[in-house]
Structures are given as C-alpha cells and as structure tokens.
Amino acid sequence: MMAAEAGAARNTLNAYETDLRGSSGVLEGKLATAKRADLERLGDGWAxxxxxxxxxxxxxxxxxxxxxxxxxxxxxxPSEALPRPGSARPLPKSLSHADIGRIFDTLERGVATQKPLAFRMAALIELLYGSGMRATELVSLPRASVRRGSPFLILTGKGGRERLVPISDRALDAVDKWREHVPEDARWLFPSGKSHLSRIRLYQLVKELAANSGIPPDRVSPHILRHAFATHLLEGGADLRTLQTLLGHADIATTQIYTHVDSARLVALVNARHPLVDAPGSEA
Structure with a gap:
C-alpha cells in the first residue's frame, strides 16, 4: 500500500519496514493483534x-x-495508545539576502577568470538557489535537460513524483556558459569520471564557496540554499501551495515549516488589509 498507493520512496519503505519489524519483535510477533496495553508498553520502551x-x-x-x-x-x-511527542522539528536554517549577495559576488569574481570550474560553480548555485532543487536532483541532471527557451524543467523527485521546476534566465545563462565545457557526448550536465558529480563533492564545493565568501561554512549547504530559495520566495509574496509545488513536498504540512520566516509581513498584512481595520472603534 505504501509503495503503490502512497508512492513512498524506497528510503521511507525501508524505514517503515525497520520500525514495524522492530516493534513486532518486541511484541513477540503479535503486532497485528496488539491491544492498547501492548502498545502502551511498547511506547514506554521508547522513553x-x-x-x-x-x-x-x-x-x-x-x-x-x-x-x-x-x-x-x-x-x-489501538494506536491511540502510542506516544505523541509533538513536533520538535527545528526551523530550517536559511541565509539572509546579504549572505546570498556575498555568495554571488564571489561567483562573479570566479566567472571573471573564465575558468571552466568557475562556470560550473556558478551553474550549480544558480540552479540550487534559483530553482530549489534537491542536491541529488541537481547533480544527476542530464546534459540536455536545461535548454534555452524552456523556462521549466520536469524533475522526478522523492517517491517518483514529477514536478515542474522554473529555470530563471540567470540560471539558463550560467548553464549555457558551463555546457560549453562539457563534452557533447557526456550524459550528465555535471559529469565526473564515469558518472556525475557526487552529492558529497557538491557539499564540499558549497562549503568552500561559503568560506571564500566570508560566511562560516557550517551555515551553508546545498540543503540550506534550497531553504533559502523557499524562504525568500515566501518573503516575496509566494503562497504555501506554490512553495509546496516548487519544492516537491507531498504534504503541505512539510511546507508549513516556512511560515516562521514571514510572520512580521503577515501581521502587517492583517493590520493593513483586514476588513475591520477601518471599522468604527477599530482603534480600540
């Protein structure tokens, strides 16, 4: 059911299997017939x-x-007997507009040297921050996937779900400059050896870029650039449903973590636009 109906990714299926088998082992193989008391005992063991x-x-x-x-x-x-620890999910780390400015200043200085690897770095960051791609999605892009005149790219993300990803003119320009240095018979846009650039190498390159931009490397990663993409779009007026589509989240609840970033704007919006603002007695 999880695979066929919910479209769960392989890692999710593996995690469910591990948790279910582990719980079944604790209950001596009687998980399917467990009572509330059994699940309470199981939950106590997770303390x-x-x-x-x-x-x-x-x-x-x-x-x-x-x-x-x-x-x-x-x-x-009987699952109501299971513990509900609540959501302690940390707020996503992000970057300020000033941080992003420093990163792109560094990229521009690199591109000015006309070195191929500087063009590659610029293309990677333009796509990460400009489109909100996941690291795996980015490094595995085919060579011809990003094309001039095509402002969107179809990606297959987690769980095999497809989504449209916008590609800005800046990103198209950066990719064009980098692709001139990619062999025409290459399968990948970011080739490395017999395959493509690895996620680990991308992570290292982003850390190096942060350090060269005067930003502590522990504050920057491919995933944090993806968060910055979402955060800054929300600040610019994008709605959560749009973000959900762009980020490829299966559940809107995952996207709602970003609502923290723009609370001041939302309060100002209510104060300025609510129909009761101009009503008699609203000063009270």
Whole structure:
C-alpha cells in the first residue's frame, strides 16, 4: 500500500519496514493483534529515544493499524495508545539576502577568470538557489535537460513524483556558459569520471564557496540554499501551495515549516488589509 498507493520512496519503505519489524519483535510477533496495553508498553520502551525517533515509530505504527482497519482486518484501532511527542522539528536554517549577495559576488569574481570550474560553480548555485532543487536532483541532471527557451524543467523527485521546476534566465545563462565545457557526448550536465558529480563533492564545493565568501561554512549547504530559495520566495509574496509545488513536498504540512520566516509581513498584512481595520472603534 505504501509503495503503490502512497508512492513512498524506497528510503521511507525501508524505514517503515525497520520500525514495524522492530516493534513486532518486541511484541513477540503479535503486532497485528496488539491491544492498547501492548502498545502502551511498547511506547514506554521508547522513553530514552529522541523525540523525532519516537514520532517516526509512532507514525509508522499508526499507518499500519490504519491499514488493518481499512482492509477490514481489525475492527478497532489501538494506536491511540502510542506516544505523541509533538513536533520538535527545528526551523530550517536559511541565509539572509546579504549572505546570498556575498555568495554571488564571489561567483562573479570566479566567472571573471573564465575558468571552466568557475562556470560550473556558478551553474550549480544558480540552479540550487534559483530553482530549489534537491542536491541529488541537481547533480544527476542530464546534459540536455536545461535548454534555452524552456523556462521549466520536469524533475522526478522523492517517491517518483514529477514536478515542474522554473529555470530563471540567470540560471539558463550560467548553464549555457558551463555546457560549453562539457563534452557533447557526456550524459550528465555535471559529469565526473564515469558518472556525475557526487552529492558529497557538491557539499564540499558549497562549503568552500561559503568560506571564500566570508560566511562560516557550517551555515551553508546545498540543503540550506534550497531553504533559502523557499524562504525568500515566501518573503516575496509566494503562497504555501506554490512553495509546496516548487519544492516537491507531498504534504503541505512539510511546507508549513516556512511560515516562521514571514510572520512580521503577515501581521502587517492583517493590520493593513483586514476588513475591520477601518471599522468604527477599530482603534480600540
């Protein structure tokens, strides 16, 4: 069901299998027939685990018992007995507009040297920050995937879900300059050896770029540039549904983590646009 109906990615399927098998082992193979007391005991055994781990295990089991109920294999759902640690998900790290400015200043100085690797770095960052791609999606782009005259790119992300990703004119220009140095028979836009640039190497290159831009390297990564893409779009007026589509999130709840970034603008919007602002007595 998780694979065929929910379209879960392989890593998600593996995580669910691990959690379900582990819980079944604790309950001596009687997970499917577990009672509330069994699940309470199971949850008690997670007391020393991290909050995020408990949340993941509970979610897997709730999905499992929900499946049993949907299929008519159980008439009850004991999963309410599982712990609900709440969301302690940290706010996504991001970068200020000034940080982004310093990074692009460094890229421009590099491009001025006309060195091929400087063109590659510029293309990588333009696509990361300008399109919000995941690192894996970026490094595995085919050579001909980004084309002049095509402002969108179709990507296959987590769970095999396809989405349209916008490609800015800046990114197109950067890719064009880099592609001149990529062999025409190359399969990948960012080739390396017999394959493409690795995620680890991309991570290292981004850290080096941060250091050269006067930004502590621990504050910058490919994923943080993706967060900056989303954060700055939201600040510019994009709505969450648009962000959800651009980022390829299956659930809007994942995208809602970004609502922290623009609380001041939202408050100002309510104060300025709410229909009661100009109503008599609104000063009170």
């Amino acid at each position: 020393q685990l991290a909050r995020s781990t408990v949340a993941r295990k509970s979610a897997a089991l709730r999905r499992f018992f929900g499946f049993l109920a949907d299929e008519g294999l159980r008439s009850d759902d």
